[in-house]
Amino acid sequence: MLYLKRVVVQAVGGLHGYISLQWQAKERQWRIKTMTRTNNKPACTAQSGSSGSGPPDLVLRLSGRWSLAEQRPALSEVVAEVDASGHKTLRFDVDALQSWDTGLLIFVRSCQDWAEAQGLICELADLPEGVQNMVSLSREVPKNRNMPEKQVRDWLSGVGEHSIGMFDGLMRYFTFTGELVLDLFAFLTGRAQMRRKDCLFILQNTGAMAVPIVALLSFLTGLIIAFIGVIQLQKFAADIYVADLVGLAMTRELAAVMAGVIMAGRTGAAFAAQIGSMQVNEEVDALTTFGISPMQFLVLPRVIAMVLMMPLLCVCANLVGILGGMVVAVGIADVTLVQYINQIDSAVSTTDFAVGVFKSAVFGVIIAMAGCYRGLYCGKDAASVGLAATSAVVTAITWIVIADAVFAVLFHILGI
Amino acid sequence: MEPSTEKISVKDLSMAYGDFVVMRSLNFSVKRGEVKVIMGGSGCGKSTLLKHMIGLERSSSGEIFYDGELFRPDATAGDAFCRRFGVLFQGGALWTSMTVAENIALPLESYTRLRASEIREVVEFKLSLVGLAGFGHRYPSELSGGMRKRAGLARAIALDPQILFFDEPSAGLDPLSSRRLDDLILELRAALGATVVVVTHELASIFAIADSALFLDAETKSALCDGNPNDLIDDPTVDSKVRNFLKRGELDQATAPAIK
Structure with a gap:
């Protein structure tokens, strides 16, 4: 009995000791935790x-x-x-x-x-x-208090300032165009400062290198026009006139416009980015200090290259576009290969062809000028190079469409 | 040497661009809190070594350890490992489309959870450290070259880095600004307790700030010596190329026949 009692007492005592030990440990842990927490916190x-x-x-x-x-x-x-x-x-x-x-x-x-x-x-x-x-x-070092004061303007002065800015921009554009014309004369009389190598490199870049993309897109354009045309013309059993449609549309309008839009995106943007980053790196300033005109050295070769290459690209686009139309005409319409070629021959006159090629040369000038102008008047930071490239493309495409509309009216009046 | 005093250790590092070998098996270490200068003639691969150390270039072989931890640039891009670095690039490399204050705020916004008002306070403080307090609203294009560099330094110390890297800090600065920048480097080192690695060939800076200097030689494509430049210059056991470099070519002139 006594033995049992002792066992119980010991067991209870042990349990109590264990519990209290555990408790103490927990308390200590908790105390450490809160201590460190309060101590760590600033x-x-x-x-x-x-x-x-x-x-x-x-x-x-x-x-x-x-x-x-x-x-x-x-x-x-x-x-x-x-x-x-x-x-x-x-x-x-x-x-x-x-x-x-x-x-x-x-x-x-x-x-x-x-x-x-x-x-x-x-x-x-x-x-x-x-x-x-x-x-x-x-x-x-004391704080720089020389802060530019934020000027609060009323809307009228805002409008005025904006208009003056736009006028300045317009004048700058005229100056740029005038200088370009003078430099073209200098080029024709052999006095222009530019490197043959640059010129050839730009010619290759704007001409030969652009052929694949221009050809691909023109082929698809010819294909699409022929396809739409055939579906309508078949209702009148006039399948053969698909050749007239494709031939005239490509030679007079689409080849030049397509080539222009592609080149604006491909080359106009590149011109703006090239010249713009040269402006940021002060490379243009370096040219000027050596007495080399950036207009002649940078702008002139690009304009000449575009004027020479755009008509060639336009001819290429004509050819491939008509080929695209042929695929549809021979493939899904009742037209044979010989019929298609004969019909094209009779429908498309040399004048139509010449109109398209002439327009493409003008578009070339527009693209090159937009790209170079935006590049030359680019700001001095990275963002403005991007802005210059964007606005070069937008300007070029806008002016291409405007010029095309003017030509349409002009040729109508002249009866060409 | 106790391993814990080594902040950076470079083991057998070889650098190459394609087949062109820049440096072969470099071995050196940078102690905690020390200013290490990497010097050498133009084009010997000083900046390339710096780019390897901050992970912008991949080494052809060899390893770099920070605090005994292997540096793997691909695995650690953008995490806490890289936040130990503060880098001042040669031209400052400020982001031109942002104001100076925004330049410094960007790393703070990306890596800390500070409120906008606190970020403003930190930015103003960092700018005041480099003597540009009140210039935060300016764009980099509106600052002079020396100010741009100091703004770049303020950005480099934005996150309280443990290691500061400087690529040609005195390039393009007048002697006084360059001296001020050197003093600033030493003051920041003392205050932050940071380890500093400087790539330069400016002798005045080398003697003023270096605790130890590593000389890279383009001909042998290796490091010729590593030590305090003030000791190196008069130590006859040191390669004469190094002494000649530190004396601005006076050794050459003494031995070469006088030009008539």
């Missing part, structure tokens, strides 16, 4: 400290990790209930400070500003040396 308390004789110092007690990654208290919260009038000096107590980075530095700086506003002397000597160095370094 905190700041303001209190009055004695400084021997005279008024007491205002002491800011910093603790925890003062890093940007932590949520740091703002100075306005810390000093919300502080009466600064009884103090003369602001000091820091960093015994509990664990680590710091820019987070503490900006806090100390705001303390300095606050102390100055309150008429206190801000004493940094207690702070870590790195903090003192960085803060004093940041105060070395």
